[in-house]
Amino acid sequence: MTNSHPVRVxxxxxxxxxxxxxxxxxxxxxxxxxxxRVMVLAVYAMGYNMLFGYTGLLSLGHAMFxxxxxxxxxxxxxxxxWGVPLAFLIGIGCGFVLSLLIGLISLRTSGVAFMxxxxxxxxxxxxxxxxxxxxxxxxxxxxxxxSARSFDLLGLHVDLTDAGQRYNLALGMLALALLVIFLVVKxxxxxxxxxxxxxxxxxxxxxxxxxRLKLMALVISGTISAMAGAAYALLxxxxxxTFASIQYSIEALLFTLLGGAGTILGPLLGxxxxxxxxxxxxxxxxxxxLVTGVALVLLVLYFxxxxxxxxxxxxxxxxx
Amino acid sequence: MAFxxxxxxxxLEGLLQAAxxxxxxxxxxxxxxxxxxxxxxxxxxxxxxxxxxxxxxxMIGLHPAVGFFAALIISPLVVGAVAxxxxxxxxxxxxxNPESTIVATIGMLYVIQQTVLLTYGPxxxxxxxxxxxxxxxxxxxxxxxxxxxxxxxxxxxxxxWFVLSRTxxxxxxxxxxxxxxTAQAFGIPIQRVYAFVFAAGAMLAAVAAxxxxxxxxxxxLMGLDPLLLxxxxxxxxxxxxxRGTVVAALLIGLSDGIISVFFSPTLAKMISTLLVALVLxxxxxxxxxxxxx
Numbered sequence: 001m002t003n004s005h006p007v008r009v010x011x012x013x014x015x016x017x018x019x020x021x022x023x024x025x026x027x028x029x030x031x032x033x034x035x036x037r038v039m040v041l042a043v044y045a046m047g048y049n050m051l052f053g054y055t056g057l058l059s060l061g062h063a064m065f066x067x068x069x070x071x072x073x074x075x076x077x078x079x080x081x082w083g084v085p086l087a088f089l090i091g092i093g094c095g096f097v098l099s100l101l102i103g104l105i106s107l108r109t110s111g112v113a114f115m116x117x118x119x120x121x122x123x124x125x126x127x128x129x130x131x132x133x134x135x136x137x138x139x140x141x142x143x144x145x146x147s148a149r150s151f152d153l154l155g156l157h158v159d160l161t162d163a164g165q166r167y168n169l170a171l172g173m174l175a176l177a178l179l180v181i182f183l184v185v186k187x188x189x190x191x192x193x194x195x196x197x198x199x200x201x202x203x204x205x206x207x208x209x210x211x212r213l214k215l216m217a218l219v220i221s222g223t224i225s226a227m228a229g230a231a232y233a234l235l236x237x238x239x240x241x242t243f244a245s246i247q248y249s250i251e252a253l254l255f256t257l258l259g260g261a262g263t264i265l266g267p268l269l270g271x272x273x274x275x276x277x278x279x280x281x282x283x284x285x286x287x288x289x290l291v292t293g294v295a296l297v298l299l300v301l302y303f304x305x306x307x308x309x310x311x312x313x314x315x316x317x318x319x320x
Numbered sequence: 321m322a323f324x325x326x327x328x329x330x331x332l333e334g335l336l337q338a339a340x341x342x343x344x345x346x347x348x349x350x351x352x353x354x355x356x357x358x359x360x361x362x363x364x365x366x367x368x369x370x371x372x373x374x375x376x377x378x379m380i381g382l383h384p385a386v387g388f389f390a391a392l393i394i395s396p397l398v399v400g401a402v403a404x405x406x407x408x409x410x411x412x413x414x415x416x417n418p419e420s421t422i423v424a425t426i427g428m429l430y431v432i433q434q435t436v437l438l439t440y441g442p443x444x445x446x447x448x449x450x451x452x453x454x455x456x457x458x459x460x461x462x463x464x465x466x467x468x469x470x471x472x473x474x475x476x477x478x479x480x481w482f483v484l485s486r487t488x489x490x491x492x493x494x495x496x497x498x499x500x501x502t503a504q505a506f507g508i509p510i511q512r513v514y515a516f517v518f519a520a521g522a523m524l525a526a527v528a529a530x531x532x533x534x535x536x537x538x539x540x541l542m543g544l545d546p547l548l549l550x551x552x553x554x555x556x557x558x559x560x561x562x563r564g565t566v567v568a569a570l571l572i573g574l575s576d577g578i579i580s581v582f583f584s585p586t587l588a589k590m591i592s593t594l595l596v597a598l599v600l601x602x603x604x605x606x607x608x609x610x611x612x613x
Contacts, residue, residue, distance in 0.1 A: 059417055060360075060426075109600055112358050112418050116551050117600060123548055124593045234485045246544070250426055257423065287438045293430025300423045301413060 002160055005318040012319075013182070016265060017175050024167050032163055038268075038275050039170040040232050041255070043177045045267030047224030048252035053262035054185055055217040056197030061122025062252045064102070065222035067129065067244035068094040069229025071136065074239035077148035078134075084151040084160070088230050095226015096219065098125075103218040107211060110200075119246065141240025149237060166235050174268070177224055180263055184220060186320060193217050197262075208305050225252070247289070254292060257299050260306030264313040264320045269307055325459035330581035332575065336466050336535075338573025339473035342566055345553040346480060347524030347567040352554065354497045354517045357411060357421045360421025361428040362525055363547025365399050368432060370447075370538040371440050372398050379449045384448035388534065391447070395530050396523040402432070403522030407515045415516070420590045429470045429543075436540045444537040469531045476527060477566065484562070493517060545589075549576070552592050556599050558606025568606075 020039070027035060036313040047063050057106040073091030076082060082090075106117045129183070148158045158165055184190055196210050204210045233239045242248070251274075259270025274295070282288040305313060312319040348362045372395040377387035406428055414420040453464035484490035495503040496513045504510050525546070536542070553572050557564030572592050579588035599606065 023515060033562045034563070058422065060422075105600065112352075112356075113555065113600070115422055116358065116555060117596070120548060120551060120593050120596060124590050127586050127590050131590065132582075253423065253426075285438070286442075287434040289430045290434035290438070293432075293434060296427030297424055297431065298427075300420050300427065301410065304420065 008318055009320055013178060013265070016268070017171070017178070020171055020174070021168075024164065024171075026129040029163070032096060032167060034275065034279065035272075036163070036167045036170045036235065038272050039167075040173045040228050040235065041251075041275065042268040042271040043174055043231070044225050044228035045252050045255035045271050046181055046264075047221045047226075047228065047260070049261060049263075050181055050184070050224065051217055051221035052253065052256055053260075053266070054190060054197065055193045055214060055221075057214065057218070058115050058253070059118040059218075059221075059249070060246075060253070061102075061104060061118035061120070061125075061249050062222070062225050063244050063246065063248035064122040064125035065095050065099055065225040066232075066248060066252075067125055067231035068222075069097040069226030069231075070127065070233045070239050070243050071229075072226070073230035074142065074144065074233035075135065077144055077234060078142050078239075081147060084158075084234055085153055087148070088234060091233065092223060092227050095229065096223045099219045099226070100215075100223025101169050102222070103215045107214050107218065116298055119249065122146075122244070122249050124245065126241060126246070129244050136239070136241065141238055141242075144234070144237035144239075147289045148234065160235060160237070165190045166308075169226045170231065173227065177227070178264065180220075180224070182320065185264065189213070189216070194262075203241025223281040250292070254299075257306055258295065260308030260310070260312070263306070263308040263312060266306055273307070322459070325457075326581075327578075328457075329460060329462075330578040332462060332466065333581055334574035334577025335470055337468045337577040337580075338396035340532045341546070341549055341553060341573040341576075342569035343473055343476060343531075344525045345529035345550040345557075345565050345569045346477070346562065347521035347528075348550045349554050349557070349562055350524070351518055353562065354493055355411075355416060355514050356418065357416055357518070358418070358425070359521065360422060360425040360547070361406070361432060361519070362425075362521070362550060363543030363545075364429050364432040365403060365522035365543075366525040366529045366546045367538075367540060367543035368402065368436065369395050369399050369529035370533040370542060371436055371540070372526075373530040373533050374440075374445050374447050374538040385450035388447065388450035388530075392527070392530050396526040397600045399526035400519040402517040404515055407518040411518065412511065412514070425564065433540055433543065440538075440540060446537045447533045449534040463535075465534060469535070472531055473528070476524075477544040480524070531549040548589070549573075549592070552596050555596050556606060561606065564606055 018192070023035065024032060026097070044062075046067050047065070047066070048059070051057050051059055069091040072094030073087045075224060076087040076090045077084060101120055102118070106114060106121065109117055109204065129136050136142065149161050150157065158169070185193075192203065192208055192213055195208075196213060200210055229243070255270040255274055256267050256271065258274055259266030277291055277295070278288050281291045307320060344362070344366055348359060351357055351359050351362070373391035376391040376394055377384070380387040380390055410424050410428065411421055414424060449465050451465065455464050455467070456463040484493065492503075492508050492513055495506070495508060496510050500510050549572060553565060553568045556572065557566070557568030574587045576592055579591060
């Protein structure tokens with residue numbers, strides 16, 4: 001942290017966004033869609049990383065925030081005619097409210113209890129989606145109606161069935177999330193969050209209200225994850241209970257660990273790598289989650305810093 | 321059926337649930353108490369116990385009772401061996417760091433679950449009940465096997481209590497739980513104690529699963545519910561407190577069983593999880609736990 005390289009950092013992040021933008025002109029159809037998904041899921045993982053990587057709080061229940069956004073936006077779009085932009089905002093709002101509530105309760109615990117409690121709240125969220133099957137159709141899920149597949153905003157007509165527009169919307173959201181996380185993490189608050197991660201009692205002793213800061217980190221994290229969920233529902237026109245299951249919480253953790261916890265671009269890289277790894281395995285076997293399990297064990301045993309974490313340690317100490 | 325008998329039936333179901341849950345949660349609590357490791361793969365050891373029991377019972381093919389009692393002995397041993405290997409190969413290398421071990425056990429969860437899916441398949445399969453006897457009450461008939469499960473669970477609990485409080489092995493385990501560094505200074509091989517405790521915890525889950533598998537079928541996804549219920553029990557009872565675990569398991573098992581009969585199983589799980597939230601808000605160390613030293 002002693003010698004920050006603002007030019008390099010800026011160039012790297014702008015470079016990544018530009019690269020992703022250019023990629024859409026060369027990718028074949030299948031990978032075009034896959035990358036759209038990867039970008040949305042990467043935002044989810046980036047939200048997770050905000051809490052896990054920077055604040056040091058390991059949540060095992062982030063799927064509930066993703067699902068809050070997913071259902072908040074999806075149900076609004078399905079049952080009302082308020083339009084896609086409002087549905088998106090409602091999804092984000094749901095994530096905000098839920099993460100605030102969950103934070104107020106679960107942050108009373110720390111360490112191991114926090115992990116278990118978040119996991120269980122996520123399970124309640126999952127059960128809630130299946131309990132109200134009349135509205136959500138549970139595991140079977142809902143497909144968005146035609147009216148929610150396009151919208152007009154500021155004189156622009158956006159067609160969500162168009163692959164190109166979908167890709168660029170996902171990219172825009174990724175850039176936004178990147179910017180927000182960058183500003184938070186690199187600002188004074190980010191420094192205190194890292195201090196909490198490294199040594200909470202000492203941070204508390206220095207006079208910081210660590211509970212409030214942790215709550216803030218959780219709310220930002222949950223809201224970003226919810227934004228990804230809302231986008232997922234609206235872009236891909238499907239909501240289902242699977243997205244609230246424990247497996248989805250674990251995936252955020254896995255993406256972040258693989259790419260490098262506590263690095264800004266790590267979750268994006270991890271999501272991309274893991275997405276394709278699972279994609280390839282699922283062609284051969286239905287037990288593709290085996291890859292997830294093996295990856296988790298190997299990562300934690302031999303590669304705990306992840307891809308970018310290792311690169312930062314060995315070669316690029318300036319990497320944010 | 322009148323309300324009274326219906327409540328009795330619900331209570332019996334609740335007791336059955338509580339018996340199995342107590343054994344499972346005790347395994348989780350033991351591992352957490354002694355090793356400070358949250359074993360997310362605990363539910364998979366339970367599932368593995370049931371699946372191995374099915375294999376043994378279907379391989380032996382004699383009278384159901386022979387297969388069942390063979391499974392009751394062999395299945396926990398197999399599961400214990402798997403857990404032992406996992407502890408030696410993975411957890412030990414992580415130095416029992418809380419965050420790393422939780423991630424590693426999540427990995428183990430998927431490895432065990434998906435390996436079972438690959439070999440055993442996605443079907444639910446029953447193990448034949450070792451004996452059929454219907455206890456005819458004035459209002460309804462009740463399977464005597466269910467009562468056998470409850471009695472067996474109580475016997476096992478007493479055995480665990482005896483080992484922990486009356487034997488040298490139990491003394492060593494309690495010493496390691498109380499203060500592992502001092503225990504080591506007194507010549508206790510805590511590494512071996514850890515491996516043993518991790519295997520023993522998994523075996524308790526496996527025994528519970530073998531007992532229940534003639535009533536519920538063996539399925540590769542059956543581990544999730546017991547895992548979450550055990551977490552609830554361990555938190556309400558106080559992390560690492562065995563007495564609290566037993567009381568909380570009884571409480572959660574009974575209420576879960578009763579609410580499931582009267583309303584819906586989903587609602588029961590939602591309520592018990594929210595109960596955890598309340599306990600955490602008002603008594604973060606659990607009902608019987610002591611504050612961290």
